[in-house]
Amino acid sequence: MHFAPLPYLDPGSGSFLIQLLIAALLGLGVAVRASWGKIKGWFGIKAKADEDDDESTE
Amino acid sequence: MMTNQLNSRQLPASFRDPSGFLFSRGGVLYRQVNRVYEQEYIRLFESGLYEKLVRARLLIPHVEVDQALAESESAYKVIQPERVPFISYPYEWSFSQLKDAAVVTLSIQRRALKLGMSLKDASAYNIQFVRGKATLIDTLSFETYKEGQPWVAYRQFCQHFLAPLALMALKDVRLNQLLRVYIDGLPLDLASELLPWKSRLNFGLLTHIHVHASAQKRYAGEEIKSRGGAMSKQAMIGLIDNLEATIKKLAWIPKGTEWGNYYDITNYSDSAFEHKRGLVAEWTNRVKPSVAWDLGANNGVFSRAVSTPETFVVSFDIDPAAVEKNYLQMKNEKTESLLPLLLDLTNPSPSIGWANRERESFGSRGPADMVLALAIIHHLAISNNVPLLQLAEYFAKIGKCLVIEFVPKSDSQVKKLLASREDVFHNYTVEGFESAFREKFIIHEKVPVRESKRVIYLMEGK
Numbered sequence: 001m002h003f004a005p006l007p008y009l010d011p012g013s014g015s016f017l018i019q020l021l022i023a024a025l026l027g028l029g030v031a032v033r034a035s036w037g038k039i040k041g042w043f044g045i046k047a048k049a050d051e052d053d054d055e056s057t058e
Numbered sequence: 059m060m061t062n063q064l065n066s067r068q069l070p071a072s073f074r075d076p077s078g079f080l081f082s083r084g085g086v087l088y089r090q091v092n093r094v095y096e097q098e099y100i101r102l103f104e105s106g107l108y109e110k111l112v113r114a115r116l117l118i119p120h121v122e123v124d125q126a127l128a129e130s131e132s133a134y135k136v137i138q139p140e141r142v143p144f145i146s147y148p149y150e151w152s153f154s155q156l157k158d159a160a161v162v163t164l165s166i167q168r169r170a171l172k173l174g175m176s177l178k179d180a181s182a183y184n185i186q187f188v189r190g191k192a193t194l195i196d197t198l199s200f201e202t203y204k205e206g207q208p209w210v211a212y213r214q215f216c217q218h219f220l221a222p223l224a225l226m227a228l229k230d231v232r233l234n235q236l237l238r239v240y241i242d243g244l245p246l247d248l249a250s251e252l253l254p255w256k257s258r259l260n261f262g263l264l265t266h267i268h269v270h271a272s273a274q275k276r277y278a279g280e281e282i283k284s285r286g287g288a289m290s291k292q293a294m295i296g297l298i299d300n301l302e303a304t305i306k307k308l309a310w311i312p313k314g315t316e317w318g319n320y321y322d323i324t325n326y327s328d329s330a331f332e333h334k335r336g337l338v339a340e341w342t343n344r345v346k347p348s349v350a351w352d353l354g355a356n357n358g359v360f361s362r363a364v365s366t367p368e369t370f371v372v373s374f375d376i377d378p379a380a381v382e383k384n385y386l387q388m389k390n391e392k393t394e395s396l397l398p399l400l401l402d403l404t405n406p407s408p409s410i411g412w413a414n415r416e417r418e419s420f421g422s423r424g425p426a427d428m429v430l431a432l433a434i435i436h437h438l439a440i441s442n443n444v445p446l447l448q449l450a451e452y453f454a455k456i457g458k459c460l461v462i463e464f465v466p467k468s469d470s471q472v473k474k475l476l477a478s479r480e481d482v483f484h485n486y487t488v489e490g491f492e493s494a495f496r497e498k499f500i501i502h503e504k505v506p507v508r509e510s511k512r513v514i515y516l517m518e519g520k
Contacts, residue, residue, distance in 0.1 A: 011278060013274075013279065013281070014274035015213035016208060019212045020293075023297040024289070026293065027295070029300075
């Protein structure tokens with residue numbers, strides 16, 4: 001009988017590594033947006049209200 | 059304490075989590091919180107997260123009850139969550155229901171991060187529709203967030219939400235049925251293979267599904283040395299924002315399917331329709347069911363005639379477009395006592411998961427106080443060849459009372475069904491129908507529907 005090695009391979013490692021990579025990239029975006037918000041602030045343009053302070057989600 | 063184990067029942071859906079489990083006693087549902095979860099439970103309250111989530115109707119509220127109810131020595135507390143009138147599963151949801159469940163999961167994660175906590179699970183099974191809104195029902199899903207730690211539920215989120223939604227939106231809405239086979243969500247390599255090539259042009263789908271699937275294959279089984287300090291909070295927020303933006307962009311607009319415009323092509327007059335609706339409403343008022351199941355509900359016209367604050371209606375249909383329309387209307391009108399769900403009555407949801415007990419079958423979530431079976435019997439008896447007696451037996455099993463419409467062979471809809479097949483349904487007559495159903499039911503009312511050849515009945519199980 002042939003036992004496929006597949007069930008022993010955990011996809012978790014790949015998920016972990018790719019998450020770090022994608023998140024690092026997206027984190028940069030968050031930083032850029034935050035600085036952009038600050039720059040706009042200097043010119044008196046208000047940032048959008050934080051949606052999490054709303055009571056609703058949709 | 060151990061003596062309490064008599065007359066109680068630990069529910070088989072929550073065996074995996076060491077933090078606690080669900081059990082029922084005397085028909086009431088409780089959740090035991092284990093001592094290993096004490097610190098996290100305290101933090102959920104002290105951080106203000108519980109209150110914030112409950113106020114936004116994102117998390118199910120609960121009350122703490124007498125600890126003497128505990129099932130085992132490992133108990134820290136026993137809580138009683140608000141009752142969910144009907145537990146449903148992601149393979150029974152329409153596109154927008156799954157999408158709302160995904161968005162709710164991400165909003166919870168974002169709020170949790172702000173208050174120093176993080177979701178340790180992103181299972182679609184932890185979301186239920188409570189008073190019309192997707193709500194997290196697993197109070198024990200939170201852990202303390204440590205800066206640097208990645209989102210442990212990232213892969214699960216992609217498998218349970220992103221992959222099925224992408225397939226439904228970009229390939230075929232019926233692919234949500236894969237969730238019935240893959241209980242822990244769609245394997246990402248499968249999703250990647252099934253998605254059309256153009257999905258690679260979408261940054262979110264390219265990274266969270268296609269590249270993610272390749273990375274899983276490439277690094278399978280490799281040991282990860284450092285697990286901490288690797289991912290900043292800013293990066294985590296970027297990840298959550300991007301998942302949310304990717305999901306919000308996915309859309310599915312129902313096209314005119316077999317049933318989508320059923321009420322426009324129906325063969326009976328407005329007066330017949332109103333007569334039928336009046337009878338259904340009157341009989342419901344007489345039966346006063348707390349839970350009613352409307353089978354073959356289409357977009358829920360009759361479900362709405364039945365649904366009241368006292369009567370919760372589960373509105374089932376086989377057509378994804380009808381369920382989608384029903385759900386969007388329900389959301390729009392803020393109806394709280396209605397739940398549209400996808401169901402093929404000729405092959406209803408089975409019980410699945412470990413020992414076939416994790417997720418309950420359609421039938422074992424009953425019986426309902428009242429079942430509505432309007433304009434559906436010809437599909438079951440003629441298209442699906444189910445003998446009338448077997449239909450009576452099944453309906454008696456899933457409902458205490460039954461409002462059923464008999465559609466005779468002389469009806470134009472039945473004529474259409476019989477056009478392409480041999481008529482072997484010799485006892486498919488009013489007399490044959492009544493004699494089969496009398497085996498299992500007492501017939502309380504029998505009314506011919508005005509301006510039609512149909513007859514509608516109110517029956518009660520024997």
